Amino acid sequence: MNLTLWIAAGLLTAVALAGGLSKTLIPKTRLASQHGGEWTQDVSPGFIKALGILELMAAAGLILPAVLDIAPVMVSVTAACWIVLMVGAMITHGRLGQSKFVLLNSVYLALAALVAWGRLGPWPFGA
Template identity: 80%
Template sequence: MNVTLWIAAGLLGAVALAGGISKTFIPKARLAAQHGGEWTQNASIGFVKTLGVLELLAAVGLILPAALDIAPVMVPVTAASWIALMVGAMITHGRLGQSKFVVLNAFYLALAALITWGRFGPWSFDG
């Protein structure tokens, strides 16, 4: 199960990194023109960039604390925070009728829930 949790964290970290890079560095108008990015039309640039930075921090928080053995409790804390982010993403995409993205975000939420449960519970890094 430990390997499964590392794979889940790696996958979620890659998703967070890709999303963070796009929201932080791609212009809002270009994001809004892409399928799935329509939500950015009604969001401020600051909000989009803030989400991007939070996703970049999540990418770091899902891997580095455990890999470096520096505050590894941050891995499940980050995963729990990702759950909240995915709930918001699911609501946003649901309001736009983008059911494919709701399902994709639900999958990411499930990965984050698995990591949260496993790393706070039986496969924590402290034991």
């Protein structure tokens, strides 16, 4: 199960890194023109950049605390925060009628819940 939790955290890290980089580096107009990026039309560029920075921080928080053995409980905290972020993403995409993205975000939510539960409960780091 330890390997499964590492893989789940790694997958979430890749998703957070890709999302964070795209939101911080790609202009709002280009994001808005892509499928799934329509939600950016109704928010400020600053909000998009801030969300991107949060996702980059999540990418670091899902892996680095455990790898560096510095406050590894932060992996679970980050996973719990990712759950909140995914609920918001699901609501946003749901309002736009983008059921595929709602489903995708629910998969990410489930992975984050697995990591948070597993690392806080039966399979903490160092056990």
